[in-house]
Amino acid sequence: MLLIACSAVVTVSADPSASAQKKPESVIATLNAVIHKFGQNIGQVYSVNRNPNTGIVESSVKIVPFVCSTNAMKNDNVLKAIAINFPKDEPLSYQFLHIQPGSNETFHLNVITENGEKGNQRIRTNKNQEMWFMCCKNPENPQLRDAYAIVWEHMNDQDHQVMGTVYMITSLRPDVYEKNFESSKRMFKIIGRVGDDIKDSLYNIYIADTREALNNLEDHEYVACVPVINKRFEWQTELTKPCVGRLRCIFPDGSLCSAWIDLDFVPGETYNITVHNGYYDEDKDYERRVGRQSGKSLIEPDAVKVVDYVPDGYQKANHFEDETSKWWKSLTKQQEMQIQMRTERIKMAIEKLRGQYELIGSILNNSNSGYQLDITFKDILKQNQEVDARWQEFFKMIQSQGMPKLAYPSMYKEIIEIYTGQLRELDNYYKKHGAMSKAARKLNAYVIKQNEKYMDAMQQSIE
Secondary structure (H helix, E strand, C coil), X not given: CHHHHHHCCCXXXXXXXXXXXXXXXXXXXXXXXXXXXXXXXXXXXXXXXXXXXXXXXXXXXXXXXXXXXXXXXXXXXXXXXXXXXXXXXXXXXCEEEEECCCCCCCEEEEEECCCCCXXXXXXXXXXXXXXXXXXXXXXXXXCXXXXXXEEEEECCCXXXXXXXXXXXXXXXXXXXXXXXXXXXXXXXXXXXXXXXXXXXXXXXXXXXXXXXXXXXXXXXXXXXXXXXXXXXXXXXXXXXXXXXXXXXXXXCCCCECCEEEEEEECCCCEEEXXXXXXXXXXXXXXXXXXXXXXXXXXXXXXXXXXXXXCCCCCHHHHHCCHHHHHHHXXXXXXXXXXXXXXXXXXXXXXXXXXXXXHHHHHHHHHCCCHHHHHHHHHHHHHHHHHHHHHHHHHHHHHHHCCCCHHHHHHHHHHHHHHHHHHHHHHHHHXXXXXXXXXXXXXXXXXXXXXXXXXXXHHHHHHX
């Protein structure tokens, strides 16, 4: 039954063997010592880009030339420190390289900025240079990598002088960027606006391989139910090939619109649409390039159809006892759509909650940042409160519609499983992080209270 769709249990699989990423402190200290003792102002490059909301570094470049005598490098133990500390921190890296003078191998670093621009930073440029290099995952953001390198050579005309450069660069990990880039090539996106002349609240989205298959879909066989917020809605999905899609509105009273909009869904493309009362503003550039005017379209030109609404019957009601099934069949079309709309809102809220716990698992596995964890715990608490408010609205509605009491215990059981799943994740966080912050304790107390509340409600529904 559709009501049971709100039973998505929040669970996250976190690798218990993964350890928090650490910085190569010995290498950093050594490179900073070289900069402090021998660094040159001329030729320095230093830049940092931070996220304006979190303050976390998104990219940085620090390139410092240095000049010193051979004796200075020896007397200050610079060469010794480099030779000891790079191998010492090597286990923290995922790429490590040491090239001795005499090798013809040159080396450059692929640098990708947050806006996707690629560049090459030349590190070792000739065979006379010695180079130490390592790359590590950034402890604050696992999508970034930190590169550390030092390269130097003895000057030909001055046998006792050494010239070199220190590199400390944070940028996007190339493998992550390429993965995201490949994903973006498959992503289809709709950016929608709703005119002031209508009050659309939700849009059901349907997908099929052909126009015939799309027309054979039942009303309830949608792939997403997208809310309209401040007259706007957005939705995206990854596609492996062009498909046909349909947008169909749900009005604020829960009724399903008798008209729909059919579009070509094409990987890597974005359709911009504005919906009005009885018509819509099409994306003319999209239609010309890959849509109905391109010669590649999978749909007919008459994309807007007006049909009589035919309910799906909610056959899943047969899973209930006879009394519940009779009640379900007695509902009006409007009541059925109200239940569907409320259920979809609960499903979306729970999916968002699931994603936030997945973020906790990612932070624990990659950085263990207390700051990021606390922000996420606060978001999870807020999302839990939103989910509970939607459940209360849902129960109030089905009570007013006379839903039999025998249906309540199974629903309460599903809700309790969601809270127990969260408690398991919070316990996992405690074991891996070693302590519970104030934000985590506040969330844990709320989840326990909610779990007890619905256990009491389930017990009362059975009595």
